[in-house]
Amino acid sequence: MRSFCPTSTLPPLNDPQAVTSTKPETPASFAADSLAIGMLVVLAMTIIQRSLGFLRSIWFCRLMDDAVVGQWAMAFDFITMATPVMLFGMPGSLPRYVETYRQQGHLRSLVRRLLIATVACTGIFMVGLTVAPDWFGWLIFLESDNSQLTYSVAVGVISIIAFNFVHQLVSSLRQVRVASMMQFVQSVAFTLIGVGWLIRGGGLAGLILSFAAASLIAILPGGWTLAKGWRGLPRSETRFDAPSMWRRLLPYAIALWVMNLLSNLFEMSDRYMILHFTSGGEQMGQAAVGQYHSGRIFPVLLMSLASMIAGVLMPYLAADWESGRREAVVDRIRKVLAALSIVFTLGAAATLWIAPWLFANLLQNRYADGLALMPMAFVFYIWASLVMIGQDYLWVAERGRLVGIAIAVGLTLNLILNATLLPILGLQGAVIATLCAHATVMIGIGMAMAWCGFEFDLTLISISLLPASLMLGPVVAVASVCTVILVSPKIKRWIVEGIEPLAAKFGRPATMWS
Incomplete structure (x- = not known):
């Protein structure tokens, strides 16, 4: 069960802060895609991405034995599902509040503070992993002595945090085509790099780094769009009230964090239980996760x-x-x-x-x-x-x-x-x-x-x-x-x-x- 939280890009009704004095928005700012175009693009890109993901999964299962497939499944799940929980739902709040603060002329201030908070949370995670790499290796792979795999997962976490932050911001600005392009580029790049790496005889750590590289490459379309339109954002003549922003944002972020935590734990629990409770040691557990992964493709x-x-x-x-x-x-x-x-x-x-x-x-x-x-x-x-x-x-x-x-x-x-x-x-x-x-x-x-x-x-x-x-x-x-x-x-x-x-x-x- 994937985490889901409905969002709205409209300011709340009767919000006294929804309208403030701002300078006129220049043509260089972000023009939202129409809903019809957005739906068509999302549908087309979803079909293409899932087709690529299916083919990629088939190749991974062919080129790796079931134990390594199980290790990959655990690494990918940890990278993609643990990061929203690690960041306490703050980047996930962007879709709800970007439009509100853009209309107020304070979007730059909102994004700057959320970016600082995201970097701080990422830094805390890196410190924890550096202090206890053996524990993270045991948690993810049931192998406490393979620091290479553990550190490759850390690189993957950093890359997906960067990708998700840019993707959330682009999506919140209703740049649907650019957001879909980011996901498409990530999928294509990972398929080419990952399959190519395995065909050449590469190992699991390199595959995880291939995912990290694909995520960083996929940031480029979103970064280019943000760089072009950022100057055209409206600016407010009133002072930004940071405490008020946090009082408004944190309850939403905490609720989103709880939902992400529960949903991701539910989604990951079966694989973790298989890995840690299968009789026969770590090889049997990893192989069982690999078999389970193949049945879920x-x-x-x-x-x-x-x-x-x-x-x-x-x-x-x-x-x-x-x-x-x-x-x-x-x-x-x-x-x-x-x-x-x-x-x-x-x-x-x-x-x-x-x-x-x-x-x-x-x-x-x-x-x-x-x-x-x-x-x-x-x-x-x-x-x-x-x-x-x-x-x-x-x-x-x-x-x-x-x-x-x-x-x-x-x-x-x-x-x-x-x-x-x-x-x-x-x-x-x-x-x-x-x-x-x-x-x-x-x-x-x-x-x-x-x-x-x-x-x-x-x-x-x-x-x-x-x-x-x-x-x-x-x-x-x-x-x-x-x-x-x-x-x-x-x-x-x-x-x-x-x-x-x-x-x-x-x-x-x-x-x-x-």
Whole structure:
């Protein structure tokens, strides 16, 4: 479950600080991309990036043995998921407050202080790693005597912090094309450098440094854009009130930090439990993580797509909610949940049907355990995708703390079940534990939605349970999807309404998405 927090680039209503005296904004400042262009660019880049990521994962699994693949998975997870927690959510606050402080003419002051805080947090992390490299090596790799790997992870952390800060700032300024270009450059550069390094016989430390180099290269488009438009930002004639800024920003940042912490711990907990609780020592643990990683290559693509859909959907839900159209919010979420569950279940069934051939040819029959666990992985990742859409409702209803409670309960259950089942059932026990934990989170989010006024009916409940049919095989899953569609007039009506965006290109209104 990836961390998610809805953001808005609009200043809050009735904010006395939202309008202040500023000098006129020059044409050199940042002109926001239109929403339509932004959505198209994000969709196109997401498809390209996920395709590259899939091919890169296949090559990594072919060029490394399962133990090294497990080490890479642990290093990548630590680099990408620990950094938001390490920075206490402060850079993540940029999307919420950039537009507000830009209109006040104080954006430079805001960014300068957040940059100083980010550098300070990074410095504290580096000091900690320098003082206790053996402990970090044990935590990440279960190897306390491999300082080369530990220090390569430190370089990766520094590079991704720099990349994320620039990317967050560019995205907050609504430079959608530039932000997407940064991600595209990072993906392409890492694929070329990383695969090239492994083909030449390079090791894991060099692969981690390849990721760091790709992240630094990807900063260039964003840095160029910021350098061009920075002078054109409006300047305020009033003095910047730093204490007021921190009083306003810190509660949001802390809430975001808590959500990132819980979400990332939940996402990483299964791999860490596999690494540290698998019997047989560090080699067996690393190999088990590698097998688990191979079984997640396809399912995780669905969750990435769901994350993009949830981010695109959020502004429309917020607009309906603030305009008093609460029924429209519920209607949109119902339709998206139904479409996502049906399409993802069919896609997973098709993948499971061809998976034996893919694993035999692309992965050289080296990841039998990964193939065996894939059906359950598809189920809990589709459930995680439904949770991403459902929690949009809680965020727009300003009940985001309920999301944290559901994730905290799921995380606790995941740790308990992993510790219990891993020694008994091995990797299969870890997958069962993660499946139960995701089911618990989905039920918790559903209960929270119902408590906040979202009405569930038999159709939506059956849609939520539909992915579980994948554990009985792709044929049963396809038959289940067809049955749900045929017996539910409501779903058939939603499918017809879902075609309207295509008709809108020919002049017809798209009522569902308007």
